[in-house]
Amino acid sequence: MPEYRPVQERSRSFFPLFERKPDNQNATHYCPGCGHGIVHKLIARAIDDLGIQDRAILISPVGCSVFAYFYFDTGNVQVAHGRAPAVATAIKRARPDAIVISYQGDGDLAAIGTAEILHAAARDENFTTIFINNAIYGMTGGQLAPTSMVGQKSTTTPAGRSIWNEGYPLHVCEVLNTLDGPAYIERVALGDNKMILYAAKAIRAAIQAQMDRRGFSFVEVLSPCPTVWGKDPVAAQQWVRDEMTKVYPLGVIRDRDPWTHPIPVPPPPFAFPSGAPPLLAKPDEPVDYRIKVAGFGGQGVLLLGELLAEAGLQAGLSVSWLPSYGPEMRSGTSHCHVRLSSEEVDSPLVTNPNVLIALNEPSLRKFLHTVEPGGWVFFNGDAIPADCARADVRAVALPMTSLAVQTAGDAKATNMVMLGVVQQALHLLPAAAVDQAMHSLIHSERWLAIDHMALNAGSHRYQERCHV
Amino acid sequence: MTHKQLVKGNEAVVRGAILAGCRAFYGYPITPASEIAEGAARYLPQLGGTFLQAESETAAINMLYGAASAGLRSMTASSGPGMSLMQEGISYLAGAELPCVIADITRGGPGLGNLNPEQGDYFQVVKGGGHGCYRNIVLAPDSCQEMADLTALAFELADKYRNPAVILADGYIGQMMEPVAFSSEFSAVPEKNWAVKGTPQTRPNFVTSIHLEADALERHVRALESKYIAMGRDEVRYEAFHADDAEVVLVGYGIVARILKQVVTQARGLGLSVGLLRPITLFPFPSLALGALSRHASRFIAVELSTGQMVEDVRLAVEGRKPVELFSRVGGNVPTAAEVLTFVRSRVQELCHA
């Protein structure tokens, strides 16, 4: 008996026995002559040669290769149809030292997953995609693929792909090549043994690019599907070589100058702001202010409310602040609900305020009728319009915008004039708490000065005009 | 715990998440949830974590699938339309037994609806809007403090059960500000030996949701089911507010529960025997607690910002022993305490006549 020395052994990156596979554990589940089986071997060989078996994570798609994880003795993640690039993105970012190889068919990548592949490539994610273009949906039994060729018959194009109905095939490499992101793009084919050798080189180069942190690498493999094409393996291979390569030209399409993704460095220690205890203890007498602040967007409605809530917190009270949000803000009006209470705040919604702060007339008209009898109304205007006045509430009307312009030099300080007026009228909150709130919410020194001027102007004007 | 700070509910979610060890956020902007993504974008890079604005919610949820597979605590946040898009991914996460946290800050629907608070996502979140027999762990905060605390709990439970956990809060809870005390330490994240990390030790690991043979899939689905049964036994959380002796029990969650607390206080002030049961976990639902109350209470009123979704779970819990009614507002309208009180009084009068 002659001694035989094997020149090709099964790759170490394949399991010796396919134990995850329920039936025949010696063979793959691919049809004879299927491109998937060949490309699996090329990938496994590249993993062996590059010495990355422990670092490799293979992403199995939905398609005939859904069970790639039966075969590869590497980390494995099986994902939803078309979403491999999104999953690969997050795995690579979570584990930058892992070598992430995402494997997708043409339906998976170029139809249902078009958005995910395009954006992963545009972001220049540092992983490798191996794209099996067999111009058909294999797993589901031979329907049209986005890469099916014009005239190609499939179960959903029984008369052949028509440019009038299905349009033209998608050239994925060329599309990706319009992006700045990708580092490496190559199209290869399994048309004959020489082509397969090129394919092996391309797959290695793409994975090497990832190892060198050069960014997104992509290899499209024109690949036979003898079963669905209805050809024997040899004829199928010939069709790849003679027909598919006409529509999908082979070659390196992008091999960007090497620039590399940075190695992440651990950041300095981080902590959230820890806050400080409230300035003051809870007051002895009970407090229950239900406040509505309303006006135009840009009048500082929300800030005024937030100042009240923050000052309330500093004054030892239970507080809440709830804004109107969304399109209402864009259409120009805005309001917020503020509660200041010595009891725990139950509902943060203020339906019947005992203090209404109206920075403009539409807001006054909108909310005046909701004010609780005996409540207070503060209005930025010369007087409450006669047609909406109420006898059962206490109303204060002052032209606060002009006061803001006169005293603080800026109409934007109207809300602070209002705060001065309200404070002087109701002694809602201790001055120290308001001051503290202003310091924590207004970060510019200039505005702090302006706002203090406006606040004082408001309280003086109230004293002069409305001494009660 | 830190001293209390005035923060938005959405900000409380981000900080709660990061303190709980979340180091990856993938999301797509949508009102009224966007502040969660914005906060994550501000903080995570400072901690060496990842923030990425995805191309869609479909991509975002699959990025969570990747981050979770690799063993990171990770989250996303969205609202109705985005949650609809995520359902496919959530089904895969549940099927592959991957932990993650999703904050759903709800708005009005269906379709684009509007941006105001509504509770119409209950079915798709609590009943599992994706395909297959799976459930999400669902936590329903009613304050900014709970936005932080329940987000941290969501990470714990997600890891404990290897299952998606959802924070279901409405736009008001997300947008409002209240004082919140935060944990002053980052929590320790459990070792995840099952994850796929690209290391020699984790090389044998794999993540998948496909089980082609009927017997294998049945075993898997039964295993999932046993987790949901365990959650029902061990993880139910609720708040009872004057409920024990109440004739009329109100049931509501999120912003509605806050309004109902006011209703109960006012009703008690009027001498009416009214209480509140507030589910904190919507899955598992506090069915036993409601069932127990149904032995002495005369009537249940579910109050919801939907045309009746949670009320179905209340009915299942009460099992026909007592009438269960729905009081609802939709479209982004929120009932006032007075409105609910009037309704409750009419029902109490009915009881007196009966």
Ligand SMILES: Cc1ncc(C[n+]2csc(CCOP(=O)(O)OP(=O)(O)O)c2C)c(N)n1
């Ligand atoms: C959301 C979704 N839609 C449809 C399917 C059914 N499906 C499974 S594989 C497949 C097509 C796979 O074709 P391709 O990506 O070309 O891979 P191949 O089988 O040819 O290798 C489809 C449509 C699915 N699994 N999920």
Ligand code: SF4
């Ligand atoms: S159907 Fe086609 S793609 Fe699928 S295994 Fe068979 S030959 Fe390969």
